[in-house]
Amino acid sequence: MGSPVRRLLRARLRTVLIVSGAAVAVLTVGAFALVNGNGSSRSAQAAQTAPPPADPPADPSGDPLAGRPGADPPRASRGKPRTPEPSPAKSPKKKRAKSDSEAAHLAKPEKKRKVVASGSCEASYYWQGQMTASGESFDPDELTAAHKTLPMGSKVRVTNKNNGRSVTVRINDRGPYAGGRCLDLSRAAMKKVGGTGSGVIPVRYEVLSRG
Known part of the structure; x- marks a missing residue:
């Protein structure tokens, strides 16, 4: 030890x-x-900095989606063409309102009526309420006129020579009996041709129909 x-x-x-x-x-x-x-x-750092996987090689057909997983097969492999995309709906075009000149140009021209007889004379007008020679009551607001010989119901176009304004009247009375006058217009008819100021005007008349 x-x-x-x-x-x-x-x-x-x-x-x-x-x-x-x-x-x-x-x-x-x-x-x-x-x-x-x-x-x-x-x-972990290597995984974060690792470059992304390279894309698969491009398909020879030129389709950029060919060969990618989950992508639609190219058109050639489907056996039928794709349904074309619907074209975007076009908003209806608003129609442009026609101007007065365009409307007048497009309006149907008034059908010219055959003139049976014509001439020139002086015309006066009257407005007193009375019974006409046709048997109807005179209405100064209707487009009527008195003539010495034309049949009742005849249509006459009367034009004021001073201004070129015209009106078509219906004969329903007899007169006038003053010298140089061949028509006695109603007040409304005389107003249409602008002659109420002078009372008696030179006119050209055209008979459109007799009776």
Whole structure:
């Protein structure tokens, strides 16, 4: 058996060796964990910075969607053409309102009536309420006239020579009996040709129908 000093030294040496071994083991585990952590972070960084996968090779037919997963097959592989896209609906065009000159140009011309007889004379007018020679009551607001010989109901176009204004009247009375006058117009008819101011005007008459 050794001396007590040697036994004490050996005991301390064993303690130091045990503590040193435990420390080495802890350092080894820590270093391994550190190495694994760095590797994972590097892998994540590499994944983030990795370039995107290259597009598949272009199709020889020239269709940019050919060969892509999930894309519609090209028209040639379907066996029938695609339904054409509907054209956008066109808003109805608003019709432009015609001006007065265009409306007058497009209006149907008045049918010319055959003139049976014509001549020139002077015309007067009257407005007193009375019974006409045709048997009807005289109305100064109707387009009527008196003539000496034309049949009742005859239609006569009367034109004021002073201004060119015309009116068509119906004969329903006899007169006038003053010299130089061949027509006695109603007040409304005389107003149409602008002769009420003078009372007697020169006119040209055209007989459109007799009776």
